[in-house]
Amino acid sequence: DGGITQSPKYLFRKEGQNVTLSCEQNLNHDAMYWYRQDPGQGLRLIYYSQIVNDFQKGDIAEGYSVSREKKESFPLTVTSAQKNPTAFYLCASRRGTGVANVLTFGAGSRLTVL
């Protein structure tokens, strides 16, 4: 079955360390997104990519970086510059950016900074 795989499910990090969250999709979707979710805050967009080798900052990109070397993959790196990285991170994709194409979400990765 097609879908989005995020790994790891849980990740613990010490302050000052960079960590990379994986997002892989086999839906042949063109666009991919990273959202951050905090309790009571809804979802906020970190980065998105509409095509390979291109990506754009979202609303809260500071302290994060991404790459899009393959259509299927859109990893997110949480750098030591992110002041409050403890959160639930959701990856999503869609076939194109037309409004009729709905977002499909992965199961998420929970990052905890110790």
Add this chain to the structure above:
Amino acid sequence: AQSVTQPDIHITVSEGASLELRCNYSYGATPYLFWYVQSPGQGLQLLLKYFSGDTLVQGIKGFEAEFKRSQSSFNLRKPSVHWSDAAEYFCAVINYGGSQGNLIFGKGTKLSVKP
């Protein structure tokens, strides 16, 4: 700027009772609206969407939503709630002014179901 408001942070209903979750949006033209559901520690699943046409939209799991332009609302309803409906529900709208294809989400309504 576009926005989505879900006025209720937490709602508790009894199993078998009816449910209505409120969602208000701000946008000048006809919006594209969505409801997603999230079980604890999981991703989001699409319940239903409204793009145009019939203002009463049917979704999965027995949910429906009604688009009311005059009230800028897109409330989610279910006639009889099941214990498995306990989850967090998010209303969202397509963001026309920013990231192409991105969604703007409300802050969510957590639903608890009493036996």
